Amino acid sequence: MTSSNADDSAPAFVDRHVGPRASDVAHMLATLGYDDLDALVGTAVPAAIRSSRPLDLPPALSEDEVLAALKERAAANLVRTTMIGQGYYGTATPGVIRRNVLESPAWYTSYTPYQAEISQGRLEALLTFQTVVEDLTALPVANASLLDEATAVAEAVALMRRASKVEGTVVLDANLFGQSLAVAQGRAEAIGQTVVVADLDGGLPAVDGPLVGVVVQQCGADGRLVDLAPVVAAAHERGALVTVATDLLALTLVQAPGEVGADVAVGSAQRFGVPLFGGGPHAAFMAVRAGLERTLPGRLVGVSVDVDGTPGYRLALATREQHIRREKATSNICTAQALLAVVAAMYAVYHGPAGLRAIAERVHASACLLADLLVTVGLGAEHTQFFDTVRVAVPGRANAVVVAAAHRGIDLWAPDGDHVQVTCDELTTPEHLRLVVEAFDEAVSPVGTQAVIATPAVVVDSPQVRPVAYPRSTGYLTHPVFHAHRSETGMLRYLRALSDKDLALDRTMIPLGSCTMKLNATVEMEPISWPQFADVHPYAPASSQAGTARLAGELETWLAEITGYHAVSLQPNAGSQGEFAGLLAIRRYHRARGDEARDVCLIPASAHGTNAASAALAGLRVVVVATAPDGSIDLDDLRARIAEHGPRVAAIMITYPSTHGVYEEGVRTVAELVHAAGGQVYIDGANLNALVGLARPAELGGDVSHLNLHKTFAIPHGGGGPGVGPVAVAEHLAPYLPGDPTPGGQGGNAPVSGARWGSAGVLPISWAYVAAMGGPGLTRATSVAVLAANYVAARLRDAYPVLYTGPGGLVAHECILDLREITHDTGVTAEDVTKRLADYGFHAPTLAFPVPGTLMVEPTESEDLAELDRFVEAMLAIRAEIDQVAAGTWPVADSPLRNAPHTAASVTADEWTHPYPRSLAAFPVASLRAAKYWPPVRRIDGARGDRQLVCSCPPVEAFAE
Known part of the structure; x- marks a missing residue:
């Protein structure tokens, strides 16, 4: 790569990414007593660890050059109609969701919702995702997403092992998607879990010792749709748990795992509006029967109430205790795909139950019609019971069929040299079906009979609804949220209302230590769509x-x-x-x-x-x-x-x-x-x-x-x-x-x-990011991150002691503010400070990690001096409030700190009995009168939420006054 900026020591993008201007850097250095950035870094970073050479990276590109280079690489990818399946499907992301969720910084720049009061919008969206999964699987508890279907299957194996509390064998369906088998086997081997891969068509295999669990794929890798009831009954008879790897779209038509007594259901929500993305990111899911909820991996959103009794969403105990339990945790914590789970949830809200069912019926009808059309060229489906995938035996001709289809712009799946599979999805059209049949005919027929006429409207009419094997018997998605937003105007306003409840980087710095909430530049984000x-x-x-x-x-x-x-x-x-x-x-x-x-x-x-x-x-x-x-x-x-x-x-x-x-x-x-x-x-x-x-x-x-x-x-x-x-x-x-x-992949x-x-x-x-920053730009970003952390530490040190420092009394890129003595003397806790920061319009720093009673602050290099000073102003104002508590002006139990955050409803209530004025509650610093974030709920009762775990959307009546 070359760049017109190659000789520029501070290319334009670096200047955009790094927040402080040159004059700001000089001011910050003067505050710290250093003449230049190199001197500060030279003191903070021990010489013994410094690298002996600079970064050897291509010269930095301008933003236009970055986009041009990415377009060149994108052009080398060939986009064809995909009918491969195997857990990945074509889907249409509704424009209102793509533009207002996937491409919206209000959604993509937010942090994990550990501070519930300023995360109510995304918590509601994640709770909606959980409800979609619970309803469609007919199981009562689901988590707030997992990483992908393959790792979800592996997590299910571990869950069954934990729940059974015995040493034994887990049977994996040979008809699982190949990637799920590979990941599950690798994870099982690491923890010493014995697994057996078996064809479940002939029943469960005999195993030595106890049978811990069985994993069955409902819509198999070969396209077969399985009757779950016999598998579940046989496994339960032998004392084993059953996990069903399933398909959310299929579940709008076919029997749900919970209907037949399955213990666990896993799968991917990718086909609910999430692009293929070359394999990810996609939101996987897991749902469990009652009694297994405390063994769930990942995050779980539940419902509690705030101090006024208003319902409020929160991450439940199962999420937070992962850090506490360390090696005994049910997962290694960072196992969610929140943004993609929100997309999938909003896809369900957008279409509603009737819309989802109509899509599933069209997909199934397309597969049935394809099977019928193949008969006209002397071929037929290998299985009669399927949802979206038709498997065809073409001895020795599989590759020829795939090539013929590729010439027509369609990718098919050949699991071996003798079979080809065709998977239909919501993007499948009659023309696609016609081209597929043509490809089979060309590759298989000795004469090329071309039995399908080239006029799709005559020969390949729109597919008609067909009955599905093993139909579903229960309803789903009855909550009002899945019926209330049919117009695009309504959907747009619903998405805006949710995002308005949250604090993300598009509104404020997020000073979370160890989480590096830096700029996500538009030029970096644009190409992913x-x-x-x-x-x-x-x-x-x-x-x-x-x-x-x-x-x-x-x-x-x-x-x-x-x-x-x-x-x-x-x-x-x-x-x-x-x-x-x-x-x-x-x-x-x-x-x-x-x-x-x-x-x-x-x-x-x-x-x-x-x-x-x-x-x-x-x-x-x-x-x-x-x-x-x-x-x-x-x-x-x-x-x-x-x-x-x-x-x-x-x-x-x-x-x-x-x-x-x-x-x-x-x-x-x-x-x-x-x-x-x-x-x-x-x-x-x-x-x-x-x-x-x-x-x-x-x-x-x-x-x-x-x-x-x-x-x-x-x-x-x-x-x-x-x-x-x-x-x-x-x-x-x-x-x-x-x-x-990937089949045939290396390693x-x-x-x-x-x-x-x-x-x-x-x-x-x-x-x-790397291409636009270049080596010098990346190094400057690191140096300014160290400068910003030390500037904040220096400004706050007299009010909040900095717990640890390194060479020269400096910190690295983050600092820990120690509130333990403050708490001892006044009763004001670090948590009180985090809640009060919401009234100032800030996301909180990291609370109580790695040291209880502290706050860990990481400003990053992207925040400019004005925002750093705004945060310092807020923290110093809060310290002044703490001093008022210490002086006896307010009791801690009825102080603006303990009552925080304050909602608009609370400060405009007819009755105000607190010993501090409403104006202090709402506008503790003057700048808030010009731009104010109003938390949607007051402090949420975490203990109550842990005692009474509610994991699905509450009825709309719960929100009535």
């Missing part, structure tokens, strides 16, 4: 995905250069999955060397909750290493743990900079101690935003790291997903990276997600 990236099936021929392959290869090369590692896999579709993939690589490495006894993973007490859970999922035993008083790893305790477990030490997982927000000078010593014991060093890349261009994890002694593209590399968080967590490894671990789940290792590049659809975002 281009058809060449959005409408490609992951199983399309390699020649059809050449553009994505080129883009992915370039991004892998750039990430390897940035981290110093030898190889990178983009497959993990969340940071948690990147952790898992990295630990699996370590485990495989040890086993290949005969070191099977190495099963201990050392994890510092301050580590992210995902670390311990990921280690457990990878079959490793967690041993905690103490934290020293300064927040670093306690080297004496590390030596003691190594002495205790030496020959069994597989790895240590460390976060650098540490979760305490400092550059630890002893990181190389940690690596040397673990290496000397024969272990590997995993460096969690969650805080890579503080290293890019300054230091490389591999040069610190790391053997493997995962990176969060949804943090450091500008992919937006989307309210809790999509995420991308590539895994980067040293050369000796490269052979142990995840394998390609013999088990994959960790269902597609070769995981969430391929959002990779153009990070590609554009």
Whole structure:
């Protein structure tokens, strides 16, 4: 790549991405007592960890050049009509949803809804998603999405293992989609779960010992539609649980898993309006019968009330306790695709139950008509019971059929040389059916009879509704939300009303420590909706995905250069999955060397909750290493743990900079101690935003790291997903990276997600970010992120002590504000401060992590000085309110802090009995009178929500006064 900006030290995009202007940087440096940015960074970042060379990346491109380069890569992808199926389907995203959810910063820049009061819109949307899944599966509890169908199947295997509490066997249907089989088998092997793959047509196989569970695919990989009742009955008779991998669209017509007594249902909501995206991101789902809800992985939205008794949505205990339970967690936490779940939920709201059923009837009718038409050329469907997929036996001619169809602009699926499958979806037309039959006739008939006349209106009429095998017996989607928004005007206003309840980056900085809520630039976001990236099936021929392959290869090369590692896999579709993939690589490495006894993973007490859970999922035993008083790893305790477990030490997982927000000078010593014991060093890349261009994890002694593209590399968080967590490894671990789940793909290792590049659809975002920033730009971003964190820390230090500092009394890219003494003296808690910040129009910092009673603040490089000062003003004003409590002016129980957040209804009520004025409640600083965010609910009762778990949309009457 070349650029007209190649000689410009500050290309235009870098100046757009980095918030503070040159004069602002000078002011911030003066506040800190430094002459220039290099001097500040030189003090904050220990010389021992600094990289010896700058980033060797292509020169930065302008925004126009970035778009031109992406268009060139997109043009190398070939978009054909996809009739491949295998869990991925063509779908029409309604324009009002595409424009106002998928492409709206109000939705894609929001953070995981841990602060419920300022997340009511997306929580309602996620609750709607859960209700769609619960209704269609006929099971009472569903989670707020999982990563993809393949990992959902694997999660179901783990759930059945947990729920059964016995050692035994899980039977996997041989007719599961190939990617689901591969991921489930790999995950099961890691945790020591025995699995057997069997054709369930002939009943359940005999197994040694107890039968823990069975996973059956309702609409099989070969297109067969299964009668679930006999499978469920046979499994229950043997004391096993049953998971049904199902299809939400099919469930509008066919028997629901819950109708026949299944315990668990999983699948993908992709065909509910979510583009193919080359394999992801897509929202998977899991629903369970009563009694299994506390074993659910991932996030769960429930309903509680606020202090005034108004219903309010919140993430339930099952979500939050994942951090608390660490290695005993039911999942490694970051297992959601919130943005895509919202799209799927709104697709159901847009179409309603009648609309969804009509789409399903049209899909089924198209498949039936295709089967009839094939008879006219001497062929027929191999199965008589199907929903959307027709399988045809064409001995020795499968490839010829696929080629003939491709010449007509259609991709079909050939599972082997003797069969071709055709999957219909909501985009299938009579013309598509005619072309498919032509392709079969041309490839199979010795003379090419061309029995189908070229006039589709005459021969291939619109398909008529046909009865489906094993029909559904229960209703679904009866809640008013699925009937109230039929017009586009109504739908538009509903989406706007939901987003208006939330605080996202389009309204305010989100100063969450360790989450790096930086700019998601429009130039980075725009290409993901281009058809060449959005409408490609992951199983399309390699020649059809050449553009994505080129883009992915370039991004892998750039990430390897940035981290110093030898190889990178983009497959993990969340940071948690990147952790898992990295630990699996370590485990495989040890086993290949005969070191099977190495099963201990050392994890510092301050580590992210995902670390311990990921280690457990990878079959490793967690041993905690103490934290020293300064927040670093306690080297004496590390030596003691190594002495205790030496020959069994597989790895240590460390976060650098540490979760305490400092550059630890002893990181190389940690690596040397673990290496000397024969272990590997995993460096969690969650805080890579503080290293890019300054230091490389591999040069610190790391053997493997995962990176969060949804943090450091500008992919937006989307309210809790999509995420991308590539895994980067040293050369000796490269052979142990995840394998390609695509049929015929490379690599013999088990994959960790269902597609070769995981969430391929959002990779153009990070590609554009790196291409537009260039090496110097990325380094400047890191330096300004360090400057911003230290500026905020310095401005707030007198009001809120900064818990940990590193060299020169400086922090890294984030700082921890210690409120424990304030709480001891006044009763005002860190949580009170987070709720009061909502009245000031701010999302809260990270609460109580990694230290209870604290707030962790990460301003990022993208926030300008005015926004940093606005946040400082709010925090200082809150400190003044705390001082009023300390002085006895207000009791803490009836202070603006404990009563926060304040809704418009509460401050305009006829009666006001609080000892502080309404004006202070609503407008604590003058600027709020010009622009005010009104929280939709007051503080929500978390304990009540945990006691009374409500997981589906409440009746509309619940919202009546």
